[in-house]
Amino acid sequence: SQQGEEDPQALSIQEGENATMNCSYKTSINNLQWYRQNSGRGLVHLILIRSNEREKHSGRLRVTLDTSKKSSSLLITASRAADTASYFCARRYQGAQKLVFGQGTRLTINP
Amino acid sequence: DAGVIQSPRHEVTEMGQEVTLRCKPISGHDYLFWYRQTMMRGLELLIYFNNNVPIDDSGMPEDRFSAKMPNASFSTLKIQPSEPRDSAVYFCASSLQEGNQPQHFGDGTRLSIL
Numbered sequence: 275s276q277q278g279e280e281d282p283q284a285l286s287i288q289e290g291e292n293a294t295m296n297c298s299y300k301t302s303i304n305n306l307q308w309y310r311q312n313s314g315r316g317l318v319h320l321i322l323i324r325s326n327e328r329e330k331h332s333g334r335l336r337v338t339l340d341t342s343k344k345s346s347s348l349l350i351t352a353s354r355a356a357d358t359a360s361y362f363c364a365r366r367y368q369g370a371q372k373l374v375f376g377q378g379t380r381l382t383i384n385p
Numbered sequence: 386d387a388g389v390i391q392s393p394r395h396e397v398t399e400m401g402q403e404v405t406l407r408c409k410p411i412s413g414h415d416y417l418f419w420y421r422q423t424m425m426r427g428l429e430l431l432i433y434f435n436n437n438v439p440i441d442d443s444g445m446p447e448d449r450f451s452a453k454m455p456n457a458s459f460s461t462l463k464i465q466p467s468e469p470r471d472s473a474v475y476f477c478a479s480s481l482q483e484g485n486q487p488q489h490f491g492d493g494t495r496l497s498i499l
Contacts, residue, residue, distance in 0.1 A: 304485070307488075315492050315493075316476055316492045317428075317478075317488075317490040371416065372418070372430055378427070378428075
């Protein structure tokens, strides 16, 4: 697609395992943001990584950015049932204010 | 702090009727965004405002859709006349001016057009 891809589309793992989601983009970005959406709710911002950054952490979340491959990954460590949600990558391309969202990854954590 | 507030949370109406969705952004935020989310098309940006001025409305699907922001604390998205294919969840989001700021989303309006 024009905005890039996210994979996998769906991921189901056992509680306690790590979950990794990937996001690609097409042209130069200013930053890349990850959001979570619980069923029936709005999106909640998780982490923003700037184009000159390679890794950021927030609690059990770790985001990496590889500008040479135009890709980013979100790692959730020691997953919990409460992490069950859809996760979206949003690209802010250079020169633009708006975000371009992907289709998201639907994560299910099985107890 | 209060987040982005949208109303109503749910709206069910018959096709041909006018629908008005409302949004109150976070106080002090300079940008306001309207999105539509469907299973088929995902999350689509419809329009966004900066300091109450519409900047990019290229995502508005048709002339049946219009959006206004009369002041910094209120915006509306109107559909007239509504059609069944307009059924979706509509989100409003706001953010601060500086580019490396996240967007804050409301909980959306689930719209069903019968």
